[in-house]
Amino acid sequence: MAAASLLCHVIARSAPAGRSRRCLLHSDPHTAHPLLVAFSRLCARGPLRDALALLPDLAAAGLTADPVAVSRLIKLCVRHGTPSDGRLIHRHVFGGGDVAAPSCSSLFVSNSLVSLYAKFGLLDDALRLFDGMPHKNVVSWTTVVAALANARGRKEDALQLFVAMLRDGVAPNMYTFSSILGACSTPRVLAAMHGSIVKVGLDSDVFVRSSLIDAYMKFGDLDGGRRVFDEMVTRDLIVWNSIIAGFAQSGDGVGAIELFMRMKEAGFLSNQGTLTSVLRACTGLVTLEVGRQVHAHVLKYDKDLILHNALLDMYCKCGSLQDADALFGRMPQRDVISWSTMISGLAQNGRSIEALKVFDMMKSEGPRPNHITMVGVLFACSHAGLVEDGWYYFSSMEKLFGIQPEREHCNCMVDLLGRAGKLDDAVKFIHEMNFQPDSVIWRTLLGACRMHKNADLAAYAAKEILRLEPDDQGARILLSNTYADLRQWADAEKSWKMMRDRGVKKDPGRSWIELGKQVHVFIAGDLSHPCSESIIQELSRLFSRVTNLGYTPQTEFVLQDLATEQKEDLLKYHSEKLAIAFGTMNAMEGKPIRIMKNLRICGDCHAFAKLVSKSEGKVIIIRDPVRFHHFQDGVCSCNDYW
Template identity: 85%
Template sequence: MNSLFKRLLRNRLAGTRRSSRRLHTQPHSHPHPLLATFSRLCVEGPFATALALLPDLASVGLRADPVSLTRLVKLCVRHGMASDGRLIHRHVAAYGALPHGGGGGLFVSNSLVSMYAKFGLLDDALMLFDGMPERNVVTWTTVVAALANADGRKEEALRFLVAMRRDGVAPNAYTFSSVLGACGTPGVLAAMHASTVKVGLDSDVFVRSSLIDAYMKLGDLDGGRGVFDEMVTGDLVVWNSIIAGFAQSGDGAGAIELFVRMKDAGFSANQGTLTSVLRACTGMVMLEVGRQVHAHVIKYQKDLILHNALLDMYCKCGSLQDAGALFRRMPQRDVISWSTMISGLAQNGRSTEALRVFDLMKSEGVAPNRITLVGVLFACSHAGLVEDGWYYFKSMEKLFGIRPEREHHNCMVDLLGRAGKLDEAVEFIHEMSLDADSVIWRTLLGACRMHKNANLAAYAAREILKLEPDDQGARVLLSNTYADLQQWTDAEKPWKAMRDRGMKKEPGRSWIELEKQVHVFIAGDLSHPISDSIVQELNRLIGRISALGYVPQTEFVLQDLAIEQKEDLLKYHSEKLAIAFGTMHAMEGKPIRIMKNLRICGDCHAFAKLVSKSEGKVIIIRDPVRFHHFQDGTCSCGDYW
């Protein structure tokens, strides 16, 4: 408040000081001008001006009404600091509506408790709470919710809920919604769920939504689905909770199935729903469902988070044409948008284009972050651009102010390893400023297997097992490295160690989307309902590509077996079964898209290349690291993967 305004107020106060007592004793008189000004400022602001009037009110013995004080507290939360909040509290305690002053006092005290909680000052909130002679459901719920949302204080929230009920205050829907997330064990959650049923609040939309979230948080998908299925009437909030829960728990098929049901029930998806479903489509590589979601995204043109999720979905489903079109049309793009496009291009075998997009990003003045540089280094690694990779890695901090982190070091080990510079990769690991973790050693081990360096593979595997004694992948890779060299005795030792520990190798799985359904294939498993037809189609494809020069590469069967047995094992690899299923149901002009949980083997890679030529089809296979786009007998990876 400026000095002129303060002088005018003081002059006005001087003329009315003697009558102030009389004004207080006449309830029907007009409010004091200073009180009227204060009340107006508490509604309209500015906050600093309203706060500055508190000493003036106190100096003439005026007491602000509870409504104005509560409004001032809300302004403080919005525009002030904790120190301002404490100043208001001191004024209220000395001059304002006191906690023991009836309903108005409780109203003000509740707002102060809430203020302290929102500033993260829980101990101050609890101290005020403890001194209140009167508390209602709002008081208790404010404290319970604040404790439930605070790190390390969730059990305290549950204890306060028990104390609340002992104090004769019945929790309301908001109380239960707030505290359900604090249930850290299935037993506690079950008891809390029973409590909501007992008081008849389990049908409340927010309680039901919180129950679903709580079950999902504990990994109990069936429990969350059970709560959802008990709904008498649907509600968008509950639909969002169940869909988000399945998407975040990795059960993408469940999230997509629920989304389809939601649309059939006539509900309009909001941004939260669409973001969750897009993430599920990304994980399951369900491009067609993702395209349907895109139709709902159009009305949210300014939602950058949603558009970035859509862009990520297209990139990770291998549809770079859709991704590029979306990227160019986006009304705004942030560093996440650029980084997603760069990584998407790199993962789909278009490393040179990824680096061009990086140059365009810099020219438009967008500063890269650490994720951007991971994508850039990935692009260099998967194209064998060793010199470019070294340049970007060494210039990160100087050019962009980004200190290389563990992911960037791992990219460099991958870059050097793929290029066959294994000794240089080991030297790089030893000279790192960071301690090498199991991920970095596993990257080196994968490169050793690729280049058949058994001695260095054994060294990398030992380093992994020091850090993670139960690591299955390290033993499998080491065994495969020995098997590549036909050192069968050495190859058997890691398997024996796994058997002694009761461990089993994860089988190869491939899956493909057809008419919104996902079909899963497992290596050597012919249990699919139309397996006979799939095998017949597979035999037809093998006959066609044999005429093009295909010969089973039995060296990729890492077992000491006869040639015929090796050929049979190769024939029923999961991606071959998925490809045969895909060619049976392929639509004109649409690629066959397959997801795989393990790295594609060399024989299946050759098989896919030749099938793409013989059938005139584009085949896209996504493994845990990258995409392979097969077309007319070639692959986007350039056989460098």
């Protein structure tokens, strides 16, 4: 026992006998008593053990503990992560072993104890104490409402308690509303809560508005969140972060980047939260130049691993492996996410052998691989046709790393076998899995069936998908495309008619390209772009150049029963060709042309891009939904295996 504590212990034991034990918070005050002074100091500074050791002595001496000191002691328990010590304080303060507070309790201390139980997820204890409190104020109600709102599966309880709070005549404050907004289960409930906020005049509070923005974004209501944001007279960094994160998470990368630019113009300095959200937006849009600007802001957070991982992911998914390699090499620390991101990034960019070399480095000098790492490794094998390697890694991952194969790993194996044309092996693998195949796995097989023109197996896979997800129209589209690939026009027309009857429309090919911080979108066959006339002229020039290098239109990639000339016209205005022409028109010396595409690149556009890269001496990088194609000097990084 420390010297000060020992002194207090002796003084306490020398106190007059015969004093009965009373509630610590309601006995006669002895403010100058050395025991109380020592207790208050220990509650403020610790050590926690010494402060707790004085509780029995205070009770024996019949001294009144200062509620502020007891509250500080409870906070010490929270800091040390010891809820059992909180229960000990509860028993000593209120007497007996019951967690319910008797009438002698201090509201201030009771609120602190409720908060302690809530922070450690001990909701039953928090509710029992709360229900036994003879007096409750807005802090009491808000603490329990917030705890229920943040707990899994208790949001409805939070809403019911909020209603009880209103019926009890307690007016919610900004913290109550900020907490309960996260419990709104439907847009209708959110609208009602928004109305209550306006009614009590808290709609101008920055904290509440930030929570309102988060709530609207959670339901995907970008307009609602933007409306709340635009109505604000004053904004702080928390609000800016809320709106930017909401747009980024909802997939509106353009909106997120525009808001980031506005935030900088307004004079706000970004923090880690802002930068992580904007990097996510840049990753989704493949806006490398904006991402590089964000990198400049990241430099001041040179030890922030989360930010560095987000930056690494952005470079990999924007196809800039030179930047990714450099960043990975100088990161002050790397965790399993860093290594996994680099492995997946190399694989997605057609550098599967290098991805497997990084995996070997990870095994020798990095952290233990996890299930995400193995998805990247199997992806690398799949997209390089490394069937034997893929089988080895899949069959040994549990033995070597203790990783039980999951659906994602099995999907990679189906993809590996399917791409390699081993369709029968893929079906056998599916039937021998330890769990029932889901629609994702059947869709992977269906894609392989189209690639290798196996209509019978494609029909089987499509049937399985529609059995699991009757409204999945993507399966019908893939099946009809498979029939069209095989020139089985009657079967294709039957599928198309069924889709027309259901009101299904095929998603047209879209490609987009970044130029001067602006994103230009091109749609197959759509010549409405302001520069369309110049783009058509540039396309004609490019076709003339690549024809001299041996290009001939591959009309088999037109999935319609048309004359050859009509097919060639359709091929000419595929979205990636329009984007390539726009890119060559505006290309800067030494910089690659970067294009994003919503659908898998067709064989004709692939051949065209290879030859344009050779005729123009340009690097063309096209990212489709699965991987990157780096075209340079007439060769693609995928080695024509995609």
